[in-house]
Amino acid sequence: MTEPIVKKIAAKHQITPAQVLLRHLTQHGISAIPKSISPDRVIENISIFHFKLSPDEMKELDSVKTRIRLFVFDFAFGHPYFPHDDVDQAQAPRSALRLH
Structure with missing residues (x-):
């Protein structure tokens, strides 16, 4: 902080x-x-x-700018405030978490 x-x-x-x-x-x-x-x-x-x-x-x-990421938060791809603009969402590994 x-x-x-x-x-x-x-x-x-x-x-x-x-x-x-x-x-x-x-x-x-x-x-x-x-x-x-x-x-x-x-x-x-x-x-x-x-x-x-x-x-x-x-x-x-x-x-x-974010400096560290411990989790990709792939379940939030597409959210207007998804914080990681350096993540290639098409190539990112997927977690077991999903928002439906």
Whole structure:
């Protein structure tokens, strides 16, 4: 969570970078399931509905290039916010997950 744009937006809203990223996904209509066993972190993760990112902030976050991928998310191919523009969707291996 060291991306300067994320840190700048977090400071502006007085929230954590994780909250910025969770809110960004939520405003795009993408569900996020963050993992935590810490009660404080669980509360932090759910505390993303008291603020809204501006259209300019959303555009800034959309412009950040992804740097690491642990899972291809092939079940989301075709979604307008599919985050990996470097994935050749015709050649990508398919997971067992499917959205119907």
